[in-house]
Amino acid sequence: MPYDVENAENAEDVENVGDTKKKTNSNSPSSLVSPITAVGLTAALSACGGGGASDSGGTVPSGPQPDPDKQKITDEQAARFLLQASMGVTRTQIQRVQSLGYSAWIDEQFSTQGNGSRWDWLVGKGLDVATYKNSQAGFDPCAWRKLISSPDTLRQRMTLALSEILVVAIQGLVNGGGWKGFAAANYLDLLEDNCFGNYRDILQKISTSTTMSLYLTYRGNTRFNPQTGAMPDENYAREIMQLFTIGLLQLNQDGTPVLVNGNNIETYTLDDITGLARVFTGWDFDLTLSNTSTPDYHRRPLKQVPLKHETGSASFLGFTIPAGVSGENALTMALDFLFAHQNVAPFISKQLIQRLITSNPTPAYVARVAAVFNNNGKGIKGDMKAVIKAILLDDEARSAVAPSDTTRGKIREPMLRFLAWARSFNANSASDTWLIGDTSDAGSKLGQSPLRSPTVFNFFRPGYVPPNTAIANAGLVAPEMQLVSESSVVGYVNFMQTVVSGGRGFGDLKADYSGLLPLADNANSLVAEINLLLAANQISASNLAVISNAVASLHTGTDVQRLQRIYAAITLILACPEFIVLK
Structure with missing residues (x-):
């Protein structure tokens, strides 16, 4: 039942619900996982505790914040902004951010139209007939299709964020009626249609x-x-x-x-x-x-x-x-x-900051966003466009974070890691079938899938503290760590290795690596480009050296060999601590 903790009436009870971490046996990692562990796969998830800012961490200016749009935006800055504000980074979007500036890019996204509703996609596939009344048919494909391919990338990011606050799960649609696939699709359409309202x-x-x-x-x-x-x-x-x-x-x-x-x-x-x-x-x-x-x-x-x-x-x-x-x-x-x-503004504002920017925003950051939530400057409360801008343009979001700073940033949840790859390399389903499926299994997939939270309390709680960790000792929270288990660490990498290389099991879902092929003969150049697109240049020099050396050890000279280098480089970066923790 989705509401299996309906009697939890205190904070301690709530923080312990929905912890559905599984420790199941998984297949042995393939040969490519060996160099991944050399990069620090195990450390990647255990070191993720650095993903947030404590309430006492950092000095936050109390006066007007500098306008970052008046300064030249570097590739790295644009990429980091896009990792917070969108589903993934491309060279085209980097250039768009640099051309427009942060604020104008957000404005453009507010008016960018998507690629049709999930509901209409289901109807177009002929799933509105009696055969499918009592099934979930079509829901996973229509959900992934929008997240991966719709041009309104900020709208998709906000739709996903709201779906993890205003939680519904398709497997919990009980009490009669049928048509679960359509009901779930319509709920995401509803959030999408109103997320800028x-x-x-x-x-x-x-x-x-x-x-x-x-x-x-x-x-x-x-x-x-x-x-x-x-x-x-x-x-x-x-x-x-x-x-x-x-x-x-x-x-x-x-x-x-x-x-x-x-x-x-x-x-x-x-x-x-x-x-x-x-x-x-x-x-x-x-x-x-x-x-x-x-x-x-x-x-x-x-x-x-x-x-x-x-x-x-x-x-x-x-x-x-x-x-x-x-x-x-x-x-x-x-x-x-x-x-x-009075609680609505700080309560919702903090969770939106956590979904987009950092797990542990300072009280000053929350207060600034809550003030905008309460009044958009025109006396209107709850203006989502104003709130989104306040979150993304705040100095705590836009200012650089030192690699050694363990108090800022957030762990990227598995769905966002997968979507970062899919968006950066224009993954597409030529037949428009999007056969990615339910990726909830932690031992073989992502341990998470759109609108498939195990409880109404989401995949992870906003105040979750992983016990007996440096995170807990520092007084921080790490919500996404609630998804981490022994199985999920290896399951994620195996899943990404398969999907990156276009392996079987995902229909005709394919990425476009044509932009990387000219770089593949030079391991350093190849890894540098992937580091920018997937991690906004946050991979450490030591890990970049390990990855580059591993890639350089692979043969090259033909496009088949170049692609093998590309697959290896992307998978290795996807396993890096600095990719998993976005600062």
Whole structure:
């Protein structure tokens, strides 16, 4: 069940949920993995604890920040920006950033159109027929297709980030209806369509989404029955507070906990959950124009069934919705109240910073972004465009980070490592089938796959601290480390080695290495170019030397041999600590 920790009502309980690390046996690494371990594969994941800034680390200017667009942007700076703001780096995008500047590039991305919806792709493939009603058919291909090939690369990055905060998982779409592939595709389309809008609108959209209603089980939720004692389902009432708006603890605007006599203050109680749950009654599929024999109803918002809606008053967090208010108005009032809560700005802003920039942003960074979340300069709260700009253009995002600084940056989650390769080398499926599949298995694949989180708490918790590590000793968090296991370390490299070389098992997914072929005879030049595109020149000199020497030991002279060099160089860099930890 996706909500298997529904009774976790304190921070300690929440931080320990969803830890689904597997330690399964995997196939022995192939011969190419040997030089990878020489580069430090094992250290790559254990050293990743340097991926973040402690709340006390670094001096952050309190006044106006310098405008980086007024300075010449180097290849390295542009690449680093793109690793934070997009799905991957290409020479074309580097040049575009240098030509426009950071801010104007973001503006251009705001208006860049994608390559069609996931829903329409599924329909185009003929998957909207009864044969596929009870399957997930087509979802993985349509999800990967957009992440890899859609030109609106910032929009795709934000869609993925929001999907890991406002979590839905396709395997958890229970409570009837069918058409899981379409329901999941439509949820990603919904996030994509609204990720540059207003966060209040996003809350409205997800709360009336058939997909969310299935995942958090409030579809068909009915009012209190005094005869049977049946109570409204409380799942969504709990999670919209705990995960989507205000969190567990009262926060200052810099994201630090409010303390009274040294103690944290909880944001809500069980009574608040019970009260809010009354709002999420009476919501069901809108089958006015169709029935469940087609997936079309998943594209329409939920509708109210008045006979099932709680007609009495609903009280939560000190706010009361009077008796007799319609279900639609009750929802509007509840969401408006939650959105107005002081916690929303720091709680959501910090998580977005973590998804894009650094695992441990300083309180000053969080405060600057939260201030923009609260007011975009025109008196509007929740303007996602303004928030995105504030995150990406902040001095903590744009200033250089010394290699020795273990307090800034973040571990790249496995999906982003794979997508960095796919985007940098224009991976494509000529037949438009995108047969990458579900990559959730840690022993043989990525240990992560779009919209397949094991719980509503995402693949990893934003406050996760790997126990008995230098990270914990330094008082830092490393969310993505929750995905790391003995199996996942080797499984990731084996998976990437296969996909990089165009190995079997991925249909006709192929990368374009034509830009690297002219460099392949010179190992140093080849490795330097890959270092720029995949790691923004963050690979250490010692690791670059090891990789270059390994590549130079391979034969060259023919294009087949050059490609072998390219495969080796890319795979070795993908295993480097400095690639896995983005600073």
